[in-house]
Amino acid sequence: MMLTLLPEALLLGLIVILxxxxxxxxxQDLAAKWLPWACLGLLAATGTSLAQTGLMFGKTYQIDALSQFIxxxxxAGLFMAVANAKGQATLKEPMRTDxxxxxxISAWGLMLLASSVELMTIYISLEISSYALYALVPLRAGDKxxxxxxxxxxxxxxxxxxxxLYGFAYITAAQHTTFLAELTTKEWDFATxxxxxxxxxxxxxxxxxxxxxxxxxxxxxxxxxxASNETAAYAATxxxxxxxxxxxRLASLLVPGQPGMTILAILAAVSMTFGNLSALVQDDVKRMLGYSSIAHAGYVVIGLVAGTAEGLASATFYALVYVLMNLTCFWVVCHLSKDGRNMLYSDLDGLHQRSPVLAxxxxxxxxxxxxxxPTAGFMGKLFxxxxxxxxxxxxxxIIAALNTAISIYFYLSLVRHAYTHDPVATPAPAKEGGLALGTIFASIILLLGILPAPVYDLAMQAGKALLP
Known part of the structure; x- marks a missing residue:
């Protein structure tokens, strides 16, 4: 059992130490010295538990391919977020370990949520993650x-x-069970x-x-x-x-072609269109990323409505890719904004002169x-x-393809400002510490774009295991 629960146990140990x-x-900000390395060890240990399976705690907690992939x-996201948060300017020194x-704690709740297959277990895991994040968002000194x-x-x-929670109550009353596995065997006759x-x-x-x-x-x-740049990076991913x-897990319960799936598809189309059109008119980089995340949510739902193992696998794979590429983009924002302020497109002007690596x-x-x-985002959308x-x-x-074309403008505006604009004034050079880490993030994005098979195969195993 210890190896089965290794990721959760190790992260809980880190929480106790903190x-x-x-x-x-x-x-005293002592955690900044050792926590990134501990999170890297957690990532390696989680990789060793990918093949674990099991059903425990009264069948409320399932270890399977999907849970271990998530x-x-x-x-991986926690390591990037912790490395990103080191030395953030908008957080007072006494609060950094907190x-x-x-x-x-928020990441631990997400790990618990990944294996939760019973409604109340899902609720408790969700609350553990959410309440920690509620406390993180306002921790930004000097900004109302x-x-x-x-x-x-x-x-x-x-x-x-x-x-x-009200939905859980209705489902329990109607179907007389709180277990997702038993819900698959129930008759979902919405008319009666x-x-x-x-x-x-x-x-x-x-x-x-x-x-x-x-x-x-x-x-x-x-x-x-x-929120602070570092907190927004975590909350966005x-x-x-x-x-x-x-x-x-819910999509695997539904039959493809049901009216519910059509409604989800319409919501996906509206999300992609609304998110991308709203992002077009933003000049604040974080606000642009906020609206574009609405569009990416629509992309993920495309895989869910397909109702096939390939669809579920592609949604899971794209979620991982989104975390990687969005955290990498936020890493650049945090690295440039040394005083912690929000960044405008114009703040990127001449970045290739100040720091070619960051650009x-x-x-x-x-x-x-x-x-x-040849990036991971391309393969994710292709799948x-x-x-x-x-x-x-x-x-x-077709709507997704058109929305991808729309997104070219505001995403490549980041690159345009970094490479084709000269600085209006003589800005301070971007700080150089930790550039190797950003290069590694970018290299992984390129590697997954060229060789996605190992990671996508893991997602495919998860998708196949969910469907009967």
């Missing part, structure tokens, strides 16, 4: 927008959780059992909020803009993995977010679109 450090030596993505503690963002995130997040329909819609709505899918996106741009794993990393991340070869083509959603594939 908690003791906060109590024994408050106000845990690997969470561990910040790392909350970050790890952080308090506003924190209040919005708490209120809207609590409302979304309440909606999901409307409570099941209400419950499923409310359940989906709560997790669509976490994914920032239209029309549950309204919190996203304001929270990203108000890892929590979406939790939403994806639950939505993938290169930004270009790779931007190309991948668009979906241009998504091919999984839906020929399964009754050709129109959705």
């Amino acid at each position: 908690f003791v450090q906060v109590i024994v030596k408050p106000g 845990k690997l993505a969470v561990a 910040y790392y503690l909350l970050l790890c 927008r952080a308090a506003e963002a924190g209040i919005k995130y708490v209120l809207f997040g609590a409302a979304a959780t309440a909606v999901s 059992n409307p409570g099941a329909l209400v419950g499923l819609v409310m359940f989906l709505a709560g997790f669509m909020y976490k994914l920032a899918l239209f029309p549950f996106h309204f919190w996203c741009p304001d929270v990203y803009q108000g 890892l929590p979406k993995l939790g939403a994806v794993v639950i939505l993938v 290169f990393v930004l270009a790779v991340a931007a190309f991948s977010l668009v979906g241009l070869p 998504l679109l091919t999984s839906a083509w020929g399964h009754g959603y050709d129109w959705l594939v």
Whole structure:
């Protein structure tokens, strides 16, 4: 059992160490020295547990290919987020260990969520992750927008959780079970059992909020803009993995071609279009990334509506790729904004002169977010679109392709400012420390674009295991 639960156990150990450090030596930022290395070890250990399977804790907690793949993505994202948060300017020194503690608690909740296959276990895991993140968002000294963002995130997040919980209650009353595995064997006759329909819609709505899918996106741009750059980097990426794993499990319960799938497809199309069109008119980089994340949520749903193993695998693979490329883009923003302020497009002017490495990393991340070869984003979108083509959603594939064309403008505007604009004034050079890490992130994006098979095969195993 120890190897089966190795990722969760190790991360819980890190949480305990950080908690003791906060109590024994408050106000001292000692974690910054060792935590990135510990997270790297966690990532390696999670990789060794990919083949583990099992059903435990009264069949409420399932270790399978999907859960282990998501845990690997969470561990990778946590390492990037912790490395990104080192020395952030908008966080007071006494709060830095507390910040790392909350970050790890949120990631631990996501790992628990990845294996949760019972409604109340899903709810508890979701709350563990969410409450830690609620506390992270307002931790931005010297900016009134952080308090506003924190209040919005708490209120809207609590409302979304309440909606999901009501959905759980309706599903339990209608189907007489709280286990996802048993729900697959139940008759979902919505005409004679409307409570099941209400419950499923409310359940989906709560997790669509976490994914920032239209029309549950309204919190996203304001929270990203108000939170610190480092917190926005985490909030924009890892929590979406939790939403994806639950939505993938739910999608495996539904029959392809049902009216519910058509509604999801329409929401995906609207999300892609609304997110990309809204991102076109932004001049704040974080706000642009906030709106574009709404579009990426729509891309993920393309794989879900296909209802095939390939579709579920492509959605899972794209979620991992999105975490990687978005965190890489945020890494550049955090690296450039030494004083922690929000960054405008104009702040990137002349970046290739100040730091060729940062300009290169930004270009790779931007190309991948668009979906241009030879990047991981290209392969992720290719897998998504091919999984839906020929399964009754050709129109959705065409809309996704058109939206990808729209996104070229605002993503490549990052590259245009970095390479073709001269600085208006003589800016301070970008700090050079840690550039090797950004280069590694960019290299992984390129490697997954050239050789995606090993990672995609893991996602495919997860997709096949979910379907009967």
